[in-house]
Amino acid sequence: MKKNKISLETRFWAGFVTGNPFEAFDAIFDFAHLDYYKQNLSEAVLHCYKTKVYKQDAPCNAFVFYTAICSFLKVCYCLKGKDKKWKVKESSRSETVFHLSSLTKEEYDNPFLALQSAFEERTLQQFEFFLSEITELSLSPYDVDPDSDLATPYIHLIKMLDAAELMKERGVERIKKNEQVEPSVE
Secondary structure (H helix, E strand, O other), X not given: OOOOOOOOOHHHOOOOXXXXXXXXXXXXXXXXXXXXXXXXXXXXXXXXXXXXXXXXXXXXXXXXXXXXXXXXXXXXHHHOOHHHOEEEOOOOOOOOHHXXXXXXXXXXXXXXXXXXXXXXXXXXXXXXXXXXXXXXXXXXXXXXXXXXOOHHHHHHHHHHHHHHHHHHHHOEEEOOOOOOOOOOOO
């Protein structure tokens, strides 16, 4: 049975199409820094509870952010089970641990675990709904309570962003067939 490929939809914000999730990660962090994504995500969620419109001076920026994060989610979904074929390289230096503090020790050692954990708890469609909902509510001048839990997907998305940054900083490498890898902590 042939698997259906998920379109990463990088053309909207990166200006090119890629089917390689690792190239898409690079494009995501070339487009903007980790802090940009985390700050915009936090501000969008906070504006869901306000009557002030998020990015009122340039609401189109909210759409660009939305499309980039949707692509990011699709990349994470594609990579969630890849820890059997790929591993994050060992750190040759000290990463900036402070901004990656959302990760547990196990997730810090194997960032693929943060992706797996997120998609065990929520589906890709639920994460996409979360993004649609916060975009809609944050751009609305009305005081409306969200229909769903915003905290859980928000926390998982922050963890996935930190895990992705860690993968980008360290790099990934294909596991050789003869190489033994410790089983994942589940």
